[in-house]
Amino acid sequence: MVISGAGKSLNDTKIIKGVSLHVPHNSIYAIIGPNGAGKTTLLRLMMGLLHLDEGMIHFTGDEQAVSVLLENDYLFETKTGWENLQNFGIYLSVNSSLVSATTMKYAHLLQLSTALDKKVATYSKGMKRKLSLLITLLKDSPILMLDELTSGVDPESRRVMRDVIQLLKEEGKTVIITSHDLAEVQKISDWIAILANGTIAEIIDNQNFKGDLEERFFDVLEEVR
Numbered sequence: 731m732v733i734s735g736a737g738k739s740l741n742d743t744k745i746i747k748g749v750s751l752h753v754p755h756n757s758i759y760a761i762i763g764p765n766g767a768g769k770t771t772l773l774r775l776m777m778g779l780l781h782l783d784e785g786m787i788h789f790t791g792d793e794q795a796v797s798v799l800l801e802n803d804y805l806f807e808t809k810t811g812w813e814n815l816q817n818f819g820i821y822l823s824v825n826s827s828l829v830s831a832t833t834m835k836y837a838h839l840l841q842l843s844t845a846l847d848k849k850v851a852t853y854s855k856g857m858k859r860k861l862s863l864l865i866t867l868l869k870d871s872p873i874l875m876l877d878e879l880t881s882g883v884d885p886e887s888r889r890v891m892r893d894v895i896q897l898l899k900e901e902g903k904t905v906i907i908t909s910h911d912l913a914e915v916q917k918i919s920d921w922i923a924i925l926a927n928g929t930i931a932e933i934i935d936n937q938n939f940k941g942d943l944e945e946r947f948f949d950v951l952e953e954v955r
């Protein structure tokens with residue numbers, strides 16, 4: 731997936747300015763940056779939920795299907811987790827046997843199996859996030875875009891989500907994430923783009939990066955200020 735010269739204004743303010751990125755196939759690619767840097771806006775452009783004012787986004791042939799996880803959970807609170815999966819399966823045109831198979835595969839890994847019979851209104855933030863992730867996985871898309879997957883989630887749930895992301899990579903998928911958790915980003919990402927004021931301030935090849943990400947992050951922000 732290649733983004734070149736992406737630009738976007740919202741309410742007459744330029745939010746994304748000349749962003750170019752190459753997200754390698756089958757990589758875990760993190761976009762980090764301070765509040766208001768434009769991470770969600772950039773991800774929404776990549777998701778196709780917003781239209782570019784300038785530039786282009788190019789998917790290679792086999793990468794066109796994208797599944798997305800938004801920053802907030804959009805779940806049916808009065809239905810059980812399992813009913814949510816079935817309803818979203820219908821909405822996403824995923825047949826019910828595939829919904830069952832995907833649920834069987836990931837619910838256990840996400841430690842969500844026993845909660846699936848309970849109403850979502852009784853779920854913790856972490857459980858809701860895991861259910862939203864499971865819904866995102868129903869479509870088996872080659873590219874997953876996950877906006878703040880682990881925000882507000884406890885360490886153990888973060889770890890199981892991380893394990894699932896790693897498994898997805900092993901299965902050949904490309905995963906793009908935004909996060910404020912630099913320790914987590916450093917653990918799982920192949921590439922890390924630092925976004926500041928709507929521009930890419932730095933791209934880190936994390937497999938060859940030996941330093942401390944937090945330190946690098948603050949240095950980069952200092953340089954662009």
Ligand SMILES: Nc1ncnc2c1ncn2[C@@H]1O[C@H](COP(=O)(O)OP(=O)(O)OP(=O)(O)O)[C@@H](O)[C@H]1O
Pocket residue numbers: 740741745763764765766767768769770771772
């Ligand atoms: N619909 C909108 N209309 C006008 N401005 C917007 C809109 N959505 C976002 N913005 C502004 O765009 C800027 C970037 O917002 P965005 O949510 O993309 O940042 P972010 O890096 O994801 O921040 P956070 O870490 O807080 O989630 C912010 O200044 C925000 O106020």
